[in-house]
Each structure stands twice: as structure tokens, then as C-alpha cells.
Amino acid sequence: MNDIVISASGLRKSFPLSRGLIERISRQPALAVHALNDVSFALYRGETLGIVGESGCGKSTLARCLVRLHELDHGEIHFEGRDIAALAGSARRAFNRRVQMIFQDPYSSLNPRMTVRAILTEALSVHAMRAAAEIPARIAELLDLVRLPQDAADRYPHAFSGGQRQRIGIARALAVEPEVLVADELVSALDLSVQAQVVNLLLDLQQRLDLTVVFVAHDLRLVRHISHRVAVMYLGKIVEIGPSESLFTASQHPYTRALLAAAPELDPSKRSRKIAAKGELPSPIHPPTGCLFNTRCPYAFERCFTERPQLSDRSANHQAACHLTHFDEKDSVK
Numbered sequence: 001m002n003d004i005v006i007s008a009s010g011l012r013k014s015f016p017l018s019r020g021l022i023e024r025i026s027r028q029p030a031l032a033v034h035a036l037n038d039v040s041f042a043l044y045r046g047e048t049l050g051i052v053g054e055s056g057c058g059k060s061t062l063a064r065c066l067v068r069l070h071e072l073d074h075g076e077i078h079f080e081g082r083d084i085a086a087l088a089g090s091a092r093r094a095f096n097r098r099v100q101m102i103f104q105d106p107y108s109s110l111n112p113r114m115t116v117r118a119i120l121t122e123a124l125s126v127h128a129m130r131a132a133a134e135i136p137a138r139i140a141e142l143l144d145l146v147r148l149p150q151d152a153a154d155r156y157p158h159a160f161s162g163g164q165r166q167r168i169g170i171a172r173a174l175a176v177e178p179e180v181l182v183a184d185e186l187v188s189a190l191d192l193s194v195q196a197q198v199v200n201l202l203l204d205l206q207q208r209l210d211l212t213v214v215f216v217a218h219d220l221r222l223v224r225h226i227s228h229r230v231a232v233m234y235l236g237k238i239v240e241i242g243p244s245e246s247l248f249t250a251s252q253h254p255y256t257r258a259l260l261a262a263a264p265e266l267d268p269s270k271r272s273r274k275i276a277a278k279g280e281l282p283s284p285i286h287p288p289t290g291c292l293f294n295t296r297c298p299y300a301f302e303r304c305f306t307e308r309p310q311l312s313d314r315s316a317n318h319q320a321a322c323h324l325t326h327f328d329e330k331d332s333v334k
């Protein structure tokens, strides 16, 4: 797993808030939600990288930046060594085909006036993936791939359950034979039993088609199940990244430990500390100075309020952004 497909460095993205009349008259400075605060990572060919964090941590913004649905304020994303912001013409179209996003909401991402056949035909035609005569056979293949019956082709999205609609969304993404799939909260709108089916399908497809997958979710159990590596985000920054098992059994950041302690389904015997993050998530409009986690961290000390920690090596391929390298429960500030 040494071949880097996507590398991201120093990503920053803010969304300006609209100002009311009083703010404009009194010339108060414009405020912005800081969604990404210096995100860097590499995505290796053939891996599934899970991105996990609380709602509002920036993971969906990151997913959208990876497929250029959002333009960055700062930083660069390279796909196979080329800056995606500089891609134009046929190179941009090739990137759009090779890196596909699957959206969170299967209810709104499919055109209700198009049959599944029309949806897939459109996807196949946009990038001229097949000659017209070959399209019916390819649609049959795609339905097989996502385990939908052949008669699904002539039905409309409203005739399907949520899980089936998400399969249609996956088939649409696969129609253009991508190499990278970015799945943003793919199953969070689905019932638990259906979630497992869709996640298992994605696992199977990843192996059969040799896909590289970015799997964005807030559910730790799902991320652990599906990912080779996991990145934990907090207030727009990756605070820990490492191999899935190592991150779940030997987490190196107090926030990851808090997330694990708050996940009742995980095996308690595998948790080294029961630490919960105190207080509320700070506003992304005014993120804390120093360590972004300092307002909730039970270990925070003086340096944490002045200096923002950067990711540093903890073990093989495992990095964490914390000034501490060992956590002793007696050192925690209650």
C-alpha cells in the first residue's frame, strides 16, 4: 500500500456568514465558519480510509473538496501527482470520472422522473463509456454488481426502499468505472440492518473492483468494520490517523479515546481509559487558539492553550496531534 493516489496538504476551507444590516452599518468584521483547519493526509491505492468525527467536524466538507464540489481557500489536493485545482478540459473530465462521490441522501440524489435505466444510461453517456448498442448489457451488469433485480431498470426511484436507492446511487457511480469512491455518510439515513447490507456490498465491491474508498461516517463501528486506516477529525483538523486496529485498540489522542468511551457498542475490555469529552463542541466560527480540543480535554495543560499540536509519529503509520505522548488517568484535569 505504497502507491499514493491522492495527497492533501494544508487544506483550509471557510464559509462566510451573511451579515445583517446592523453588522454591515456598524462595520463589524465578517464572520466565517472554519470548516477545514489545515488538513493533510495521503490516500493509498486500494485502501479504504475511514474519516470519522462528530457532526460539524468538517468531514463532509473534506469529502466535497476531494471531488472539487468545493474549492479550497488554501492548500492543495494532488491526484496521481497533479494538482486537481489546475486540471482543465479533458484532464478535468477524466478526474471527474475517475473520482466519484456517493451522496448521503439517497432520497434526493436521484431524479424522481427518471427510471433506473435512464439514470444509468445518462451516467454511461456523459463520459461515453459504452456505444449505444452496448448500454443495455452494461446496465444489466451494473444491477448485478449492486445486487438489484433486472426488473429494477424500468422502475422509478420512489418504487425502492432507502437501501435499494443507495444501491442505485452506487451503480450510477460505478457506471463510469471510477478508481476512487468518496462515500459521504453513505448509510446514515438507513436502518441498522440495511446499513450492514450496504456496507458489506461496498466492502465486496472495493475488493472485486480494486477500488480506493474514502468512507466518511460518524458511526465508529461502521468505520472500524470497513476501513484499513481511520482519520479522526475534530473542528476541521485531523487529530489522529492510523491503521484501523491500532487506532481502535491503542488510540493516541484524548478525543479519539473520548469517542471510543462514548460508543457503548464497542467492547469495553479493549478500552484503555474511560474518558469522556467534557462540555460542548466549540463553535467553528471561533475555534480555540492552541489545541482545538483544549476546551474539552481532561489533560489540557498550559502549552495546550498557546501552541497547536501537529500530527507526529506514534507507531508505524500511526500519527496523533497532541503535546502528550502518554496518558495517565491521574494526570487528567477533572
Ligand code: SF4
Binding pocket: 253, 254, 255, 291, 292, 293, 294, 297, 298, 299, 300, 301, 304, 309, 321, 322, 323, 324
Ligand atoms: Fe489535550 Fe493538550 Fe493533547 Fe490537546 S494537546 S489533546 S489539550 S493534552
